[in-house]
Amino acid sequence: MPLTQEGAVAPAVRSLLVWGLLAGLVGGVLAFGFASAFGEPSVAAAISLEEAGSEGHSHDTGHSHGEEAEVVPRSFQATGGLAVGTLAYGVGLGGLFGLATAFAYGRIGSASPRGTVAAVLGIGYPAVVLVPFLTYPANPPAVGSGDTIGERTGLFFGMLGISLALAVAAVVVARKLVGRLGGWTATLVAGVGYLVLVTVVAKLLPTVQEVPVGFPGALLWEFRIASLGTSAVLWGGIAIAFATLVQRGLTRAE
Template sequence: MKQIVARGALAGLLAGVVAALVSVLIVERPMRAALVIEDARPAAPGARGGDLFSRPTQVVGGMVAAVVVAVLIGIVFAVVYRWVAERVHRQSAFARSLHLAAVGFAAIVLLPMVKYPGNPPGVGDPDTVDQRTNMYLSLIAAGLVLAVLAHWAYRALAKRNWPGPMRGVVAAGGAIVLAGVALAVWPANPDPIPPDVPAALLWQWRLASLFELAALWAALGVGFGLLVDSSARRWAAGQRAAVAPT
């Protein structure tokens, strides 16, 4: 278990570095554009002017935070992987890691983002922060419950000797239907989009943020899979040797 957790932390570290680089190279541009719009607005009465930290300091702090959070996610990922590996034996370790990363991304990132897509700075009423946070976290919890239910459904169908592809279609289809119900039932975002925020900037921010999280989960799944699957490591080493200059 200690080795699995250590590999999860290492994979999380690598994934955090990938996410931090994506943040700087892709997310930072719409972030700065949104900050310009926010700074151009009239200051609220009694508000303090200026930021406590400079923008470069904020960028470095964000990168460090991304790495730390990714390491914690990697540790949890490793624990869940160990639980799944004890119950799913037909897949390779690398395939299990990719599968688990895909499920984690769908439940923790994609589902809540469909209902509550990310907004840049300057969008959102500070008085509704707690309400919006609770709605977002509750939808993540619902996504995790759906993932567990899909896993149980898949195993239940396996005990009835259903074919593998059919089990996957039924379990995934049921989860998608229930996810649609959750999206319809959960309350909408209470905050309107300010008129001074261009739609192009809004969607540029949302897509960039989604890409950052997708890169994190993809790097986590691939990195952890390579660390726990010796055959995958040998294949990767062979690929590197094949492209290395002679």
């Protein structure tokens, strides 16, 4: 049975939201650890390249503008700032995860609580993370022009919104086809349709290529893998912690 009720929110929905926030905290801690170990070294290397390039340019032109004071020290960015960012994002994502599970539970066939969490993960991660990332991958410092950051941000979130909308449409289509094709075939047809449509959209959207000539390909690859790995750890940590809480809580309630 769906957890939502007409004109009100079932108590179980509030529990799912709380469990989602707690799971988000767990996921944020895990993501912080992963980003510190695997992401920060590539960020530091990219910043060193950027600073070396700036110094070389000032020497070549014979002018020195002096060192600009950092608004937030790099040492804090790599520690406290990273921790605050990942934990805040994790808690927010965990809350959304809880709300999505509350809506999906009882509406995806006869899936168990853990099965519903797995479905939310299986739909949400590709739609929200993988597809936008593959279309407009993350870049380290020293890559990308400050003049185009607004355009690049808009394109990324535009792709994210389109991907999520198409994923929701795919779920609706799959539900309508279940009666005629069966669960497996309906899911496969809807999934293939989603992949075809997001591929077409990605091809139609403007491309962004601002990696400077001579930038180390290995460093760029390392940074992007670390970025994708951090998001995978975050989503995976949330899903595992949340599924554990949900299965225990809802099973006991029923």
